[in-house]
Amino acid sequence: MEKSRHIIIREEAVISIQGLYKSFGDLQVLKGIDFTLFKGENVAVLGKSGTGKSVLIKIIIGLLKPDRGTVNVLGQEVDQLERRELDTLRLRIGFSFQSSALYDSMSVYQNLAFPLTMNVKNLSQAAVGMAVEEVLEAVGLKNKIHEMPSDLSGGQRKRIGIARTLILKPEIMLYDEPTSGLDPITSAEIIDLINKVQQQYNTSSVIITHDLTCAKNTGDRIAILLEGRFLKIGTFDEVFATDDKQVKGFFNYNFIQ
Amino acid sequence: MAILPIKKFVFSKRIDPYFTGVYEAYKFTALFFREVFKRPFHLREVVNQSFEVGIKSLALISLTGFIVGIVFTKQSRPSLEDFGATSWLPSLIGIAIVRALGPLVTALICAGKVGSGIGAELGSMKVTEQIDAMEVSAINPFKYLVVTRVVATTLTIPVLSLFCSFVALYGSYVNVHSEETSSLVSFYQSAFSTISFLDIFSSVSKSLVYGFTIGMVGCYKGYNATQGTRGVGKAANQAVVLAMFLIFIEEVVIVQVANWIRYF
Numbered sequence: 001m002e003k004s005r006h007i008i009i010r011e012e013a014v015i016s017i018q019g020l021y022k023s024f025g026d027l028q029v030l031k032g033i034d035f036t037l038f039k040g041e042n043v044a045v046l047g048k049s050g051t052g053k054s055v056l057i058k059i060i061i062g063l064l065k066p067d068r069g070t071v072n073v074l075g076q077e078v079d080q081l082e083r084r085e086l087d088t089l090r091l092r093i094g095f096s097f098q099s100s101a102l103y104d105s106m107s108v109y110q111n112l113a114f115p116l117t118m119n120v121k122n123l124s125q126a127a128v129g130m131a132v133e134e135v136l137e138a139v140g141l142k143n144k145i146h147e148m149p150s151d152l153s154g155g156q157r158k159r160i161g162i163a164r165t166l167i168l169k170p171e172i173m174l175y176d177e178p179t180s181g182l183d184p185i186t187s188a189e190i191i192d193l194i195n196k197v198q199q200q201y202n203t204s205s206v207i208i209t210h211d212l213t214c215a216k217n218t219g220d221r222i223a224i225l226l227e228g229r230f231l232k233i234g235t236f237d238e239v240f241a242t243d244d245k246q247v248k249g250f251f252n253y254n255f256i257q
Numbered sequence: 258m259a260i261l262p263i264k265k266f267v268f269s270k271r272i273d274p275y276f277t278g279v280y281e282a283y284k285f286t287a288l289f290f291r292e293v294f295k296r297p298f299h300l301r302e303v304v305n306q307s308f309e310v311g312i313k314s315l316a317l318i319s320l321t322g323f324i325v326g327i328v329f330t331k332q333s334r335p336s337l338e339d340f341g342a343t344s345w346l347p348s349l350i351g352i353a354i355v356r357a358l359g360p361l362v363t364a365l366i367c368a369g370k371v372g373s374g375i376g377a378e379l380g381s382m383k384v385t386e387q388i389d390a391m392e393v394s395a396i397n398p399f400k401y402l403v404v405t406r407v408v409a410t411t412l413t414i415p416v417l418s419l420f421c422s423f424v425a426l427y428g429s430y431v432n433v434h435s436e437e438t439s440s441l442v443s444f445y446q447s448a449f450s451t452i453s454f455l456d457i458f459s460s461v462s463k464s465l466v467y468g469f470t471i472g473m474v475g476c477y478k479g480y481n482a483t484q485g486t487r488g489v490g491k492a493a494n495q496a497v498v499l500a501m502f503l504i505f506i507e508e509v510v511i512v513q514v515a516n517w518i519r520y521f
Contacts, residue, residue: 061393063389063392063393083397087395087397088395090392090393090394090395091395093393095390095393097386097389097390098386099385099386101385101386101387101389101390102387102390103382103387103390104381104385104387114394114396115394115395115396118394118395118396118401119394119395119396164390164394165394168394168395
């Protein structure tokens with residue numbers, strides 16, 4: 001596992017969130033989130049299960065609407081956009097699901113070709129084939145092109161899920177628990193892939209995880225989300241050195257695990 | 258001044274969801290009509306779904322139609338024999354099958370086979386985040402999954418219904434032929450002699466409505482499935498039960514309207 005070296009442009013924010021609140025019924029999940037992701041940066045969001053990490057990235061991509069606050073992505077207020085504008089913005093964002101969310105009635109090739117053929121008109125079969133092969137090469141699964149998702153292992157499904165987002169050449173990648181449910185070796189492969197994607201496609205990424213190894217090896221900054229708020233944001237060493245009891249408690253819990 | 262507690266429910270925790278459910282179903286249907294005339298039309302997917310609904314249901318529809326034809330003829334014969342009117346069998350069976358049994362049997366079979374299939378498929382896609390995956394890939398899942406399926410069932414089920422009626426009439430002929438000598442052509446001629454344009458029109462109209470109902474209910478239940486695999490089963494089950502219930506209500510209404518037109 002080697003952390004990628006890349007340039008972060010701190011003058012250019014690709015995601016800017018201010019005063020974000022979200023609740024489901026009586027349950028307040030996000031309680032005033034302020035967050036900025038700079039161009040070329042990877043931020044790993046760490047937190048316990050049920051603290052609203054996935055809700056945060058689902059709001060960023062417009063799958064959920066915030067109760068309050070502003071979410072600006074690539075210069076556009078996400079919750080103010082019309083359907084067509086939101087779709088145009090989504091083409092610039094890749095979202096890798098925790099469950100991979102591959103279309104189980106389609107082969108790997110069809111899974112990868114589907115977003116491309118649906119969004120780019122008059123694309124020849126050859127061009128689609130080349131694009132599919134390119135992203136499969138990037139995730140190291142070129143030999144799985146004709147397999148069905150049910151025939152793939154958990155790690156392979158995650159890779160194909162990432163490949164499906166890469167086919168539209170996104171500027172921002174949102175990873176939802178990329179290493180959950182994977183063994184340490186496969187986790188390490190996914191971490192390497194996240195870093196490789198960042199270098200090869202010049203993406204800025206938000207990585208939602210509760211895996212310290214993943215956060216340390218992918219994030220330029222680490223954000224600790226506990227009880228609906230970011231308790232600490234900084235480099236891994238800065239966050240690790242904090243005196244905050246809750247943050248320390250979280251780290252201790254993870255080490256015990 | 259005393260602060261009044263905020264009322265959480267209009268009626269009660271158990272009754273409120275029925276009303277919100279009706280409103281959600283209305284919104285879902287309204288969205289269908291907003292999306293169905295907008296580009297892109299995903300014609301290839303409509304054809305694929307029509308194939309799933311139509312061709313893959315043909316064997317079941319044929320067998321059921323054939324059996325319905327035989328059984329209905331067998332049950333009707335003794336009553337007509339009492340009046341020495343067995344020669345009216347083809348006309349009676351023709352009217353009963355084209356006006357009511359053909360569309361109804363087809364709709365009920367399709368509600369079970371197609372409606373549950375759509376409910377389970379979309380429900381499964383919903384709980385495994387495949388619908389969200391489409392959404393984040395800038396693909397309108399409602400248009401791609403719901404509109405195509407509802408259009409396919411609406412267009413295909415009337416064709417299946419007419420086919421079912423023909424097969425049921427053939428079943429009836431087989432039964433008639435086993436009891437007395439008659440030719441297939443004269444049987445069909447006799448059966449169709451009493452069927453009017455209004456009968457065919459009401460039969461096709463009914464099937465269009467049933468097809469729309471089956472597609473819409475299946476999609477609505479699947480698209481709104483929750484609670485993991487349990488929710489998928491529930492969606493499939495509710496898709497069948499609700500579709501069948503609505504089909505019977507629609508049958509009553511359409512028959513009333515057709516009769517009103519017939520005797521107007």
